[in-house]
Each structure stands twice: as C-alpha cells, then as structure tokens.
Amino acid sequence: MPEFEWQFTLVLLTNGVMIGLMYGLIALGFVLIYKATDAINFAQGEFVMFAAFIAASAANAAGLSFWASAGLAILGMVVLGFGLERVVLRPMIGRPVIAVVMATIGLAAVLRGGAVLAFGAGVQAIEMPIPDEPINLGLVLLSPVQLTGAAVSIVFLAVFTWFFLKSRVGIAMRAVADGQQVAMAVGIDVRRYFALAWAMAGIVSALGGVVWGAMLGVDNQLALVGLKVFPVVILGGLDSVLGAVVGGLVVGVVENVAAGYLDPVVGGGTKDFAPYVLMILALMIRPEGLFGRRRIERV
Amino acid sequence: MFHREAGVFKTSYAADMALYPLPIARWAVAACAGLFIAVAPLTFGEYYLSLLNLCLVAIVGALGLNILLGYTGQISIGQGAFMSVGAYTAANLIVRLGLPFWITIPAGGLMAALIGILVGIPSLRIKGIYLAIATLAAQLIIEWTINHVHWISGGIQASIEIPRPSLFGHVLASEAEIYVFLMCFAVLAIVATLNLVRSRVGRAFIAVRDQDIAAEIIGINIFGYKLYAFAISSFYAGVAGALESYYLGIANYEQFQLDVSIDYLAMVIIGGLGSVLGSIFGAVFVTLLPIATRWALEASGGLFLTQANLADLVPHLRLVIFGGLIIFFLIVEPDGLARLWRNIRNYFRLWPFSY
C-alpha cells in the first residue's frame, strides 16, 4: 500500500465529493421516477445523454447561447418525458417488474441509436459561461464545471425535499406512490402525476446532461454514466431523494480514494468496480439502502 | 386436416409421456431435423452456414437464460459474464493443457456453473429488481476480474487464440464441419431443456416463479432450487461462451460485455418467456436482426443514399429497431414470438373446418 499522504488524500476527497454530487444529480432523476411510478428506469444515462445532445446541438448547430440551449434542453426533455410516459410506460402499468425493466432497456437502445440519427455522430462540446482554469485553493484545485454541477445538485436536493414534504403536488405524488388505488379513490388523477414525475425527471436529466456534457463532451458514450446510478441508488435507497445525493457522495468518495490508493496495487480499474462491490455488500446487509423504505411483502 | 388430434390412441405410459405424442408433430420435428442437420451442411453456402453458426451459439445461451428467467423467474443481467467464464476456462485448458473439446467445453460450463452459484447466493435475501441489479454488478465485476487477472486472461492481450476443434485427429476447419459440431451441442441443449421443464425439477422451478411462498410451505426448498437454476443456466451460458470462442477462434473479453447480456435478455423476452421454442425463435431473431437490417437498407436504400451514409445509418437504425421491437413486443404481445407461433398453430388445428 502506498503511504498515506495528507494532501493527496484531501484532493481525492474533494474530487470525490464533487463528482459524487454530480452522480447524485443523475440519481435524482432515477429516484423521482421510482418514487412516483414504481418503475426502474434503466435508461437514465440515455436521458442525460439525449439532453446533452439537445443542448450541444442547439449551441453548436443552431448557434444559440448557452442559456437558450440549456432552456431548450429542459423543454425538450419535459416533452420527451411526457411522450415516453404516454407511449411506453402507460401500457406497462400493472405488468411485472421484469417487463418494465425490459421496456426501459429497450427505450435506452432507441434513445442511443436515435440520438445519433438525430444529432450526428461526432463528439460535441458544451461551453459553459464559466472560467476554464481551475480555482486554486492552495491545497486543492477545484474545477469550475464540477463545482457548478455539485451546486446544482445541492440546490435540487433542497428543492425536491421541500417539494415532496410541503407542496400539494409533491404530497399527492407520494400518495400515488404509496397506493395507486387509494389515491384514485381519494380523487387524485394518477395518470397526471405519472406524467408529471417523468417530466420532472426529464428536467433533472437535462441539467445533469448539460453539466456532464460540459465535463466529458457529448456523444453516445455519455450514456455510460448511467451505469453508475445503480450503486448510488442502492446505497442511498431507491425511493429517497436524500439517499440519491448521499449515495452519490459515498460512491464518489469511495471511487476516488480506492482508485488513488488501490490502483497502483492492483494495476488499475478499481474505480469501476469498487462501487459495485460496495453495492453488493449493501444488498446483502441492508437492501433498502441508507434512507430507503423497508419493503414488506405481504403474503 | 393436418393437425389431427383425434384418432391417436396411446397404449403405453411411455407413449403418453413422449415429447411429441402426435404424428404430425413427430413428422414436423423429423423434417426440421433432417433439413438442418443433414441437408444444410451439404447444400447451404458458406456465408449462410456462418450465420446459422452464430444463431446456434445464441440458442444455447438463450435456452440457459430462459431456464433462469422464464421458468424460475429470476432476473439476471449477467449472462455475458458467465459466457466469458466458460470461454476463458475452455481457452486456458486448450492452450495450457491441450485438452480436447469434449473436456474443455463441459469444463467451461462447470466453471461457469460454480460462478453462477456464487452469483445466485444473494437471491436468498433479495428478489426482483434488486437481484437484477446484483447480477449487473456481478457482470461488471467478472468483466473486470478477467481483464485484470492475467493468469486467467492469457496475459496483457486478454485474448486467447484458440485452434479449431479436432475429432480423432481430424481438424474441423470448414464452416460446414463447424456447423455440425455446433449443431450437436444445440440439439443436446434443446432436448435437455425440453426434458428438464417436464421433470420434477422443472415443476419446482415454475413453482418458485409463480408462488414462491406457497411453494416453500409445501416443502420445496426455494433457495436450493434458485441456486440450482442459476447453476444450470450458467452451465448453458458457459458452454455457449466456449462454443462461441471455438467458432470465432478467439476468446476476447470484449465479446462478453454488458450489451451481450442485454441482447440475451431481449432474445428471451422477444421469443417468449417460459418456452423452449420461444428461446430458439428469439435467439435467431436477435442474432439476425442487424444483418437483416443491413440487407434491407442495402436493398432499398441504395436508391437514394450513398454507401457512406448508409454505413453510418445502419448500426444506429439497428439499435432503434432493436429497442423499438423490444418495446413493441412487451406492449403488444408479452408472450413473444412463441405465442404468435402458437396462434398460427391453433388456427391450423381445426383448419379448414374452423367454424
């Protein structure tokens, strides 16, 4: 094991926290959908990628400003969310979980192929109106893009927590998630809330897409960040907004520290599989995650 | 008129329990077997045989996944990883010890079965989507392990070149010979699965899928049967992986990544869960889909798109069609191609007197 160096570890931790919060942004979209509609969205990464494509194409091909492109991306994803819920998810209500999972997997493939057909195959860049140079805090260097991503993530954590706890719409959504039949009996229009949940997930994906696209460049490989969503939500709890962000933090930090210290020992690649090992441990010990709700199966 | 069920009298228990009790079924199966086993290798062109070879490998893998998903109800996204375990085991045994194929292929399957049992252990505590995510993790971890443990992966290249299989000193080199080689394994797999699902074990699997708590109450050890299902399914996957490596001549971890697992899931779902014929249909369909897309586009698109544009479009279009078909089948015909086939067959049961 390499020696424990304070500065190096501090840098790893800082990077881990920031990347982790950005993971949390993607996971928020996943949690929203699961919380409101009980559907596991395997296409979360593709949502982020598609949104990034919209923003990048608007900025590069149509020459719109950054804010206009971001706005267009948000709008586009809301429309996409409504549309997908109507066409793909509505017929799947009541079907077994494997069917919904496969439907989202199919959706992921359609989005991946469709994005290139619609937007072109090359890598595109998203220029954010923030400085390129890293911010030097003496011991650590902070990347402005990551800082923005982390900030957006925290803001939305706050917004969604308030939304689900205090606002009428949010409480109605929780009611729908708890028991569809009962919610309908009380007069809540379940279908409207499903659509709304997907649209909100679309908004979060759009923001995630803009930030991740700015960090990594936009092409159809961007969808692969979606694979990271699973350790994050399992650790945090599939239906917990706070869990998405906390899970993201844990995964981000574990990844970076593991990569920093274990990579020289095992020859690289720990970053990819450390979160999954953590996830399996979590599944064995506490499947509902840190903040999730315990599922009780009634016979 | 053809599908006559009346007038068939069985006079022994064996006849009653036969796989194909009706004469029409027996004739049909015999004709198919004759066509694919005897006629095809002698008459089909090499290119078409190579396509069939790819389908045969997929059939074995799809049957395995069907046993796990269709009959036992456990979602697994790790099929690709099990295939890679089988492939690398077989490859290492050939390259290091020079063992013949009838040892290496079962050995690959057994190794994959062991790993499958390990991966199935979480099923004691978690079900459904959590199990699916756990198998996803297993897929990624196994990928990483094979890529990094050079003892397994054959060094820095992580790909092992495999010589052609040889039988009694005769090397099976041509497409036709490989075809017969793969066909034997495919037939074994099909017959084994058909019998497995009619047996006690098969019924236990179905019980675990449908009402696992009730099954446990009447005395079926559901954890044991779940592990058994993982083991058998992984055995099939390991054999399929080894066969694919023999066919391609190389065991390379890039062949067995996550998208392969998703392809197999699609095969089983499009074909029809819980049906052997469905797995066969699904495997052929998903394997030939990219090739058929290319043919179709080349035939019609050549009119108004240049070669370069076509080449750009085809793979993305293939993804869109692939995903679209999955969604289409899930919404419209959740029981897959097998159900469509059964509908056709049912129509012919009374034909032409179907009023």
Place this chain on the structure above:
Amino acid sequence: MHIPTTALAFMVGAAAWVGLAVTAPAQDKKIVIGVTCDRTGATQIVGTVLCPAQHDYFDYANANHLLDGYTIDHQEIETGYKVPPAVEAYQHQKQEGAIIMPIYGTPQTHALNERLEQDKIVATTPGFGIAASADGQKYPYLFPIAASYFSQGAAAVKFVKDQLGGSLKGKKIAYLYFDNPAGTEPIPVLKDLADLERFELRTFAVPPPGVELNAQVLDITQRYKADFVISHLFGKSPSVSIKEFKANGYPLTKVVGLVWASGEADILAAGGWGVAQGYNTMQFAGAGDDYPIRQDIKEMYKKNGKEPPAGMEATVYYNRGLFNAAIEVKALSNALELTHGQMPTGTDVKNGMEQIHDFTLGGLVPPLQITSEDHEGGGWVRIFRVKGNGFTPVTDWFNAYRDVVWQQVKAAEKTQ
C-alpha cells in the same frame, strides 16, 4: 387476436421483402475490397472520419484509373468494434470475392488472423493490430504498414529523450493507458527501454470506457510528479485527459499522445484549440491540409458538383484513411504488374504489398519499406504539436530503437 395477426403479417411481409433483396450481378474487371468500420462503437470518433476517407480514395483511384482496366468495388460493413459482426462481415466479403481488406480493430485482427491466412486474403492494420505481425514470415497476410504499438512506444520514448535534453537517466515517465489489450501492448517495450535508458516508468490504467480518469491524472501530476507523460488513450478518453491535465495545471507540452489520442476531434472535444495548446501528438500519416492528394480529392468532389465533405477538416484521421487506402491501391497496382493485367489473387496482392518502397504520396506517407520480412515498413512516426489553430510538425519522420522493438516482436510471437 386481432393485433398479433396483423403484426405477424407485417413481419412475414418484411421478411419476404428482405429475402427478395437482389445482390448486384457480378461484373468482371472488378476488384473487391472488403471494408469494415466502427462508426457507432467505442472508437466512432475515428471511424466516422477514417472510413469515408478510404472510400474517397478508392473513388479517386477509380476516377483516375489507377488500376488499369479494373474498378474497385468497396463495400463497407459496420462492426461497432465488436468481434462477431467482424467475423460475419469477413465471411460476407469473402463470399463477394474480396482479395484485400482494411481491417478495423485489434481484437478483430486477432480473430481473423487464422482465417486470413487460410483463405489467403491480405489485411492491413495501420497503427493497431497485432504488433508481432510486423514479422512477415510469421504473419504472411497481415500488414501493419504503419508503426505498431511497439514502435509507437519506442518512438515516444525517443521523443521524450530529445525533449528532456538528451538523457533520460533518473527521470520519471508516466504511461497513461486505456486498460485493454491495445493499451497494454506497448508496456513490454517501455519496460525494456526503462532498463536501457535508466528512467523510472510507472503505468496508470484507465478502465474502459475511459470517461473518468480524474484519479489517475491526479496521481500523475500531484503525487508521482512525472517529468513526462506518454498517453495511449482512444475513443473519448484523450479529450477527457486533456481537460484533466489542464485542470491540474500540468503543462501539455509534457504530454505526448500515441497515434489514436491525436486527432482534431479529440482536441475539439476537449474544448477547442485554445485549451490544448502545446499538446504533442504522434502521427503515422501526415497531418494537415498541405498535401497534393487532398487537393486532388477536393477537385474530384467539385467536378461531381458536390462540396468536399466536412470530415476532411479532421485531417489527422482523414489522412490516415487516405494512407491506408493508398497503400492498398499501390499494392493492387503492383499485383497487377506481377500478373500482367490478369485478375490478381490474394497471394499476388501479398507479393505486391511486399514491393512497396519510396511511395510517399507527397509527404503524407512516410518512407516505408515493406518487405517480406518487415510488414511494418520501419515504424515511422512524426510528432505534431498543437499550436494556434492547428498542428505544427515538431520533428521529421523518425523511428527509434528498432532492435528493442524487434526483440519484443520475436518474444510476442512465442506467446501467440
């Protein structure tokens, strides 16, 4: 049920339609070249530019009758950088009568190696493939025609040596690489050279898909504090690495990317020329627009009333496509000379390939010498640096440490 029957009818109809697709009737005096490409997979950033370039050159060759009396039929099949489609594509193109194939991808090369030898079809694998295939005696039908990863690694060390004042003793070199067989291939050569030139080498693996290399770059720049970085990344990771080095304040003039980390697309994806100033790139085909063949191809497009494609702007990968196609066409024309105008077989093409020397295509192609022993041609590369809005050459064509490289080639043959 209503719906499934119509769906069934649709599927039957589609199948019939596909089945009726008629392949073009075979015409004589047609040479088939079987092209495969990755336009959708991990290396699409390269394939989407390189493959159209090959088609452009073949069209140019046809338009200018470079092959006396024969036209080139160049069909492309997409593989997405996967092996099974590549094998199926090979079978299909073999059936069409291909006698030479520009293969795309290292695992594909491994898979098709034996088949190519059996079926006597020539394949070119410039800048990737099996490094040991430089040995023409062992791999008669595989032609790297450009610096293999072994040679690239060696040349990189030479460049670093020159940049660091002529001696590497005691210096620290970091090798940042994509964690797959292609990425790990140069390591034995680098280790040998580390012993020879007495520098410290440490390797940093980036797991596929290579979108996050935060920790590795951090380690290289802050903890290991490398004097120079040799970067062997491809796909998306080169652009991410440029951003990361920038973010950590590490000067890009101390980074040299091997051939697939070196395209305009990588620079643009990293945020543009401004971000990547000083980044050193290794090329095995000339970069930039300043070559007569490029002007000829633009003329060809204009003559057909079309604009030259936007892909030509990506000169690095485009020129490599031209390079690959040009060598193949030269081999074919040599083969035609050998057969006195008769339809060449694969073996004739192989012999034609082994006669290539002094074919520089206006500077786009290095001074290759392909012989029956050396299918690599000498392992020539050139370093270009990002300056202003383009690449400027920093060195001329050079190769390095050939004896070390050939040692490794022989050693690698034993394990294949």
